[in-house]
Structures are given as C-alpha cells and as structure tokens.
Amino acid sequence: MTDKNGIYLSVDGDNAVRVIVGNGTKIQTDKIKISEELIGELEYDMSNYEVVLEHISEKTEPLDDIGAYSEEQFTDVSDAALELADGVRENDLASGVLLRAAVNKLLDFKDDGTAMCLMMVMSHIVDALREPLDTRYILYKYLKSRSEFDTHDKWLETNVLPEGYFFRRDYPCEIINYDLFTNEPKLSQVFFFDNYTDYFVFLFLKFAEQQKRVLECPCCGKLFVPKSNRAEMYCDRVLIDGKTCKQIAPKLARKLKQRNDPLLEEYEKAKNRNYKRVERYENADGNSGVMRLTFNEYKAWLDKASEMKRLYLQGKMSAEEFGIAIQKINQN
Numbered sequence: 001m002t003d004k005n006g007i008y009l010s011v012d013g014d015n016a017v018r019v020i021v022g023n024g025t026k027i028q029t030d031k032i033k034i035s036e037e038l039i040g041e042l043e044y045d046m047s048n049y050e051v052v053l054e055h056i057s058e059k060t061e062p063l064d065d066i067g068a069y070s071e072e073q074f075t076d077v078s079d080a081a082l083e084l085a086d087g088v089r090e091n092d093l094a095s096g097v098l099l100r101a102a103v104n105k106l107l108d109f110k111d112d113g114t115a116m117c118l119m120m121v122m123s124h125i126v127d128a129l130r131e132p133l134d135t136r137y138i139l140y141k142y143l144k145s146r147s148e149f150d151t152h153d154k155w156l157e158t159n160v161l162p163e164g165y166f167f168r169r170d171y172p173c174e175i176i177n178y179d180l181f182t183n184e185p186k187l188s189q190v191f192f193f194d195n196y197t198d199y200f201v202f203l204f205l206k207f208a209e210q211q212k213r214v215l216e217c218p219c220c221g222k223l224f225v226p227k228s229n230r231a232e233m234y235c236d237r238v239l240i241d242g243k244t245c246k247q248i249a250p251k252l253a254r255k256l257k258q259r260n261d262p263l264l265e266e267y268e269k270a271k272n273r274n275y276k277r278v279e280r281y282e283n284a285d286g287n288s289g290v291m292r293l294t295f296n297e298y299k300a301w302l303d304k305a306s307e308m309k310r311l312y313l314q315g316k317m318s319a320e321e322f323g324i325a326i327q328k329i330n331q332n
C-alpha cells in the first residue's frame with residue numbers, strides 16, 4: 001500500500017476499515033459500518049460550504065474581457081480551496097481528506113505560463129469542490145426512494161439501473177499482504193480513493209449489495225436503516241435529553257392525531273413541495289428559469305423545521321413561530 005493522499009478501504013459486508021492518509025499523517029480508523037457512514041455523511045449541514053464555494057467560484061472570473069489571470073488570483077483560489085477542505089475535515093475527516101487530495105492532485109500540474117492553463121486548473125478545482133453538493137443530492141435521492149418500494153429488486157429496476165451510468169466508475173484496488181481488519185498476514189484487497197464522489201458512490205454500491213431497507217423517520221425527517229425486519233417506524237437518533245425518536249415519537253404522534261392541525265398538514269405539504277423544488281433545480285443542471293433550491297439548502301431547512309415541529313407538538317413553541325419556520329425557505 002503506497003502512501004498517496006486519500007483513503008484506503010477494505011470491505012467485509014457492512015463493515016469496513018480505512019487507512020486515511022492526508023496532511024502528512026496516516027491514520028487507521030476503527031471499523032465503520034458502511035450504512036452509517038453513508039447516511040451520516042448526508043447529515044452534515046453543508047449550506048455554509050455551499051456559500052464559501054460560491055465565493056471561490058467568483059474569484060476564478062478573469063480580470064478583464066481578454067481573459068487575463070494573475071498569479072495572485074490563482075494562489076488566492078487554491079489557498080481558499082485547501083482551507084475549505086481543511087474546514088470540512090474538522091467535523092468530517094474522510095470528506096476533508098478526500099477534498100484536499102483532489103485539490104492537491106489538481107495543483108500538481110505543469111505550468112506552461114499561459115492564462116489558459118491557470119484558468120483550467122482553477123475551474124477544475126471548483127468542480128472538485130462542487131462534487132459533494134451534487135453527489136449528496138444523488139445519494140439522498142436514491143436512498144430516500146428506497147422506501148417507496150417493497151422489494152430491493154423493484155427499487156433497483158425502477159430507480160437505480162436506468163441511471164446506472166452514474167455508478168460506472170473506476171474503483172482502483174490493490175492487493176496487500178496483510179488484513180486491514182486483523183493486521184494478520186494475508187493477501188487482501190484494498191480500494192483507493194482520492195475524490196469525494198468515487199468514495200461515496202462506492203459505499204453506496206456496497207450498501208446496495210446488502211439489500212437493506214431505508215426509511216424516512218417521520219419524527220426527525222432523517223433517513224435510517226431499520227435494524228430488523230419488524231415494522232420499525234422511527235429511528236434511534238437521540239433527539240432530546242438522551243431520548244431517541246423511537247422513544248418520544250409515539251407520544252408526539254398521539255398528540256398529532258388528536259388535533260387535526262392544519263399547521264402540521266402545512267408542514268407535510270411544505271416538505272413535499274420543497275423536495276420537488278430541489279428535484280427540479282438539481283435536474284435542471286444550471287438551466288436558468290428554474291427557481292433555486294439546492295439540496296443542502298433544503299436539508300438545512302428540513303432539519304430546522306422538523307425540530308420546530310417537535311417543539312410545537314411539545315407545546316414549547318407557538319403556532320405562529322412554527323408557521324414562520326415552515327415558510328422560511330420560500331423567502332430565500
């Protein structure tokens with residue numbers, strides 16, 4: 001195993017072990033669950049990342065009409081890109097390392113002294129940083145849609161396979177002479193990743209192989225993988241005071257039923273309406289005329305609104321405040 005910047009991954013069912021190489025360090029992390037890694041990744045709030053990225057993207061504009069670029073401008077963009085990647089790393093080690101590895105690889109280019117060369121590299125850097133935004137939406141879309149199907153095969157056939165091209169990528173692997181799980185001598189396979197999309201798409205494929213179900217928790221609005229085949233409605237996330245959705249949701253659901261509340265109906269409608277807007281926006285591929293609502297903006301809103309819903313049901317928030325929280329996204 002060479003020490004290139006990025007992630008080396010060994011897989012066994014839903015378990016994986018990683019060696020993460022970046023910023024001059026090499027860390028072998030504890031065993032992870034692929035399903036948790038995948039769903040956990042979708043939970044980071046990247047709305048701020050999105051804003052910073054827009055600023056970086058603006059910095060790549062040429063200085064004049066002829067398309068001149070300065071060295072300082074280039075340094076400015078690459079520094080900001082690395083800083084953004086390192087910022088991600090603070091909360092999300094894997095993603096931060098992958099983003100930095102991707103940017104570093106692009107910075108390792110042959111400078112022919114032309115403005116064209118600098119422009120190309122800057123634009124590739126912005127593309128590399130944009131990967132999490134597009135990829136997170138696509139993965140969310142597939143995982144969320146799983147709950148609409150009774151069987152794994154139906155889901156694959158209807159939703160995933162028609163867009164199979166997205167998954168056809170190179171996943172470079174090598175054989176090493178020890179087992180990453182046990183550190184015992186053994187010929188074993190490790191995959192190598194130095195960009196965000198390949199890594200998470202690979203995890204998705206490994207997840208799909210396991211034929212697990214995915215549900216959307218009606219309490220917190222987040223995706224989860226039910227632990228058994230029993231009819232589990234709510235997730236195990238700790239929502240408040242050490243209590244999980246599963247523990248507090250039934251009581252909230254009873255309250256919800258008792259009061260035929262138009263505001264709660266409005267919340268459900270807003271959830272669907274906003275997700276449809278995300279679908280339209282993300283599928284429009286930069287086409288103007290489509291109202292902007294990115295996946296990350298939607299996720300940030302959903303997390304906040306579902307939290308408000310809980311507070312409202314618990315009587316800790318007024319109807320007025322809850323109503324405002326539901327509508328807030330439309331004011332952007």
Ligand SMILES: [Zn+2]
Nearest residue numbers: 217220235245
């Ligand atoms: Zn939940």
